[in-house]
Amino acid sequence: MVSTASQIGPFHFDNVLMNAAGVYCMTREELEAVRHSAAGTFVTKTATLEARAGNPEPRYQEVPLGSINSMGLPNQGLDYYLEYLLELQETVPEKTYFLSLVGLSPDETHTILKKVQASSYNGLVELNLSCPNVPGKPQIAYDFETTEHLLTEVFSYFTKPLGVKLPPYFDIVHFDQAAAVFNQFPLTFVNCVNSIGNGLYLEEETVSIKPKQGFGGLGGQYIKPTALANVHAFYQRLKPEIQIIGTGGVLTGRDAFEHILCGASMVQIGTQLQKEGVGIFERVTAELQAIMAEKGYQTIEDFRGKLKYID
Known part of the structure; x- marks a missing residue:
């Protein structure tokens, strides 16, 4: 029997697929819908x-090849x-989930992480260094010096899987510089990628969303080649104990296969989940x-990261 099970750090998941942060995750009801679907976990x-x-x-706004938000x-x-999540720890202790968080300032980031550190939460934590859609706030991960400083401070007190x-x-x-920063720290994973920031989509003579005069993050088919490139670039550069979650442009099993082939240990679905619902x-x-099955692979480890190059 072909298995799509996977692992991140010490945690085992029955299926490699999950939602991407931002989709089917705002409320308990949405998270419960993902939890009771075929997904391996949720964020x-x-x-x-x-x-x-x-x-x-x-x-x-949904657009023909994806979304803008x-x-x-x-x-x-x-x-x-x-x-x-603490309730789920009590009721389904055999399952592991992802808590995504971000501070609107470095101080707030530390306040949040210290609160999680002090709690009994024992799952995975995802620190979002890449929110492109808060007006006036830059993406932290494009500033390598700031990223290194922040992670140095975080890992001085945070000991849970991050x-x-x-x-x-x-x-x-930039792949080289980013990997050089991340390899200094005991990160459990990196998630590649968030939306491509500040695209513009027009309807007639008007922008399609209201904030930032229509500038927004692109998701869906538009971003798959960029996502695959980031997954594979970090698979090539990061120390093996830092695993990769692949996110971007997953509409089909072939898309998920390509993310894993490029090195992903888990695959998140965002835009298409929003369009199709948890049946996806x-x-x-x-x-x-x-x-x-067609290729003779029994597990995802049979092909993960084994992308072929042209001689």
């Missing part, structure tokens, strides 16, 4: 210390997600299993 909406309404609407980190606040959500990088030297996990899993 919560990226939480700030206090609840946020986010940017004015319309702030998300400028959400502005709407979320229920850290306590909402942490309390829910990974980082990354924006897409577009230059080979069963469909993409079946398509992935069919590809694996």
Whole structure:
């Protein structure tokens, strides 16, 4: 029987597929829908210390090859997600989930992480270094000096399994520089990639979303080649104990297969999950299993990272 099970750090997951932060994760009801689907796990909406309404609407628009959004980190606040995850720890202790979070300042980031550190939460934590849609706030991960300083401070007190959500990088030297920073720390994973920031999509003579005069993050088919490049570049450069979650442009089992082939240990679905609903996990899993069976692969480790080059 072909298995799509996978592992991140010491944690085992029955299926390599999960949601991407920002989709089907705002409320307990949405998270429960993912939990009871074919997905292997879920990640919560990226939480700030206090609840946020986010940017004015319309702030998300489906477009032919994906989506454009400028959400502005709407979320229920850290306590909402942490309390829910602690409940799940009691009721389904055999399962592991991802808590996504970000501070609107370095001080807030430390306040949030120290609260998680002091709690009994024993799952995975994703620190979002790549939110492109908060007006006036730059993406931390594009500033390598700031990233190194922040992670140095974080790992002076944080001892739970931690990974980082990354924006897409577009230059080979930036892959080198980013990996040199991340390899200094005991990160459990990196997640490649968040949306491609500040695209513009027009309808007639008008922008399609309201915030930032229409500038927003691109998701879906538009970003798969960029996502695959980032997954493979970091697979080539990061120490093996830092695993990779692949995110971007997953519509089919073939897309998931390519992310794994490039080195991903888990694969997240965002835009297409928003369009199709949680039934997508069963469909993409079946398509992935069919590809694996056709190629004679029993597990994802049989082909993970084994991308072939042209001589």
